[in-house]
Amino acid sequence: MLSNPLIATVMIFALIAFGEWLSIISRARIPMLLTAMVGFLVCVWTGVFPTDILEKSTLPALGAILIGPAITHMGTLIPFSLLKSQIKAVLIALGGLIVSGILILTIVPLVFDYPTAVAGVGPISGGIIALLITSEKLTEIGLSSLVIIPALIVAFQGVMGMPIAMSFMRRYAAKIIQEMDKGTFVPMVKEVDEIEGGKKAEGLDPLKSSMTLKLFYVFVGAGIGVALGSVTPIHYSLWCLAIGIVGLKLGLLEEKSLEKANSFTITMIGIIFVVIGTMADVTPGDVLENLPSIVLILVIGTIGITIGGYVTSKLVKWHPYKGMPVALTALFGFPGDYILCEEVSRSTARNEKESSIIFNELLAPMLIGGFTTVTIASVVLAGILVQTL
Numbered sequence: 001m002l003s004n005p006l007i008a009t010v011m012i013f014a015l016i017a018f019g020e021w022l023s024i025i026s027r028a029r030i031p032m033l034l035t036a037m038v039g040f041l042v043c044v045w046t047g048v049f050p051t052d053i054l055e056k057s058t059l060p061a062l063g064a065i066l067i068g069p070a071i072t073h074m075g076t077l078i079p080f081s082l083l084k085s086q087i088k089a090v091l092i093a094l095g096g097l098i099v100s101g102i103l104i105l106t107i108v109p110l111v112f113d114y115p116t117a118v119a120g121v122g123p124i125s126g127g128i129i130a131l132l133i134t135s136e137k138l139t140e141i142g143l144s145s146l147v148i149i150p151a152l153i154v155a156f157q158g159v160m161g162m163p164i165a166m167s168f169m170r171r172y173a174a175k176i177i178q179e180m181d182k183g184t185f186v187p188m189v190k191e192v193d194e195i196e197g198g199k200k201a202e203g204l205d206p207l208k209s210s211m212t213l214k215l216f217y218v219f220v221g222a223g224i225g226v227a228l229g230s231v232t233p234i235h236y237s238l239w240c241l242a243i244g245i246v247g248l249k250l251g252l253l254e255e256k257s258l259e260k261a262n263s264f265t266i267t268m269i270g271i272i273f274v275v276i277g278t279m280a281d282v283t284p285g286d287v288l289e290n291l292p293s294i295v296l297i298l299v300i301g302t303i304g305i306t307i308g309g310y311v312t313s314k315l316v317k318w319h320p321y322k323g324m325p326v327a328l329t330a331l332f333g334f335p336g337d338y339i340l341c342e343e344v345s346r347s348t349a350r351n352e353k354e355s356s357i358i359f360n361e362l363l364a365p366m367l368i369g370g371f372t373t374v375t376i377a378s379v380v381l382a383g384i385l386v387q388t389l
Helices: 005-025 032-045 059-075 080-111 114-121 128-140 148-182 191-198 211-231 236-250 264-277 284-316 320-331 336-348 352-388
Strands: none
Touching: 005 032, 005 264, 005 336, 032 148, 032 264, 032 336, 059 211, 059 236, 059 264, 080 114, 080 284, 080 320, 080 352, 114 148, 114 284, 114 352, 128 352, 148 284, 148 320, 148 336, 148 352, 211 236, 236 352, 264 336, 284 320, 320 336, 320 352, 336 352
16 A cells, blocks of 8 residues: 555655644644654654655655755845855854864764764765765775764754754744844844835736746756756755845845745655655664764764854854854754744744744854755865875
8 A cells, every 4th residue: 555656655744744743732842854754764663664665655756856946945035135144154054063073083083983983074064965975985995884874974963953953043032032022133134024015016917926937937047056066066056045046136036936836835845755765774773783983973063063153153243042053054954944944933933923033033044054064064074084084
């Protein structure tokens, strides 16, 4: 029965829905993505799900295609002038990675060895590309037994990072609400109302109101981004993000493009299927055999990222509750960063207006931090360190 694509999709979707329900009733204290990922592992390990259930469901294939459009959509959420303030988010994200890397390379070799430390440093920043770089080098030099370490770190780091980041984000959201009550809150995002207020009414013009055309424009932007990523050294996700931002500025794309095309929810569900798929090849034996080194790297890495985020936040004069989650995006990246912003703003706000303000305050630095660490820094870090093996 589970070999049927629809039934297989429904079973995995049930985990996501259960995670969403749990997130809502716990007021976002339990991240939806965390529940879905851990639930998937438990179901596969206990035989409830067959090991190839993701292959039976065709939604992960669709999700892989939708990553580019989703990132382009994210660019339409960030007003162009807001990016000027995000250099601080970049510095905080890098500060977390630097401290984390120093601690791992200093402590882990004392317990295990230097190759084990290097196997974990690049992937701790969440990058699949960093995982590939590290794994290829370990195999090339005859250390294929260590390949499981970066794979498992990438698989489990979100389990470690998301609850911690969400805790800080909830505290910062509470601080925002307190300041709003006192009338002292100055929002980072002032451009949203200006963008919405400056738009002309679409009226009944079918060329402007067509959902199909709105969705097509986003896919065109994503296609251009992917094409540019294949012919330049810049990762396609950065091109897609930039196209979304510039497209919004030039009026080629609408704000919240996929939402306006009524396509955002199914897009995110498809991508979550892809994220869950990163856990598909993890076995209990793999975990037990490499558990000591994995736990040590994850714990030291998380502590280092948090400390680095705290110190850098103080240096750039951001509140640590705002800055530390930005650094922690290294542990989960996209779409986890977006989902956490959505869950926190929904669960802490008392009304729709507060929810929108909190969401806008959190989203831009979290997205920029995630792209800085996962897409760029992890690749650079892994590329440099594997050359020292």
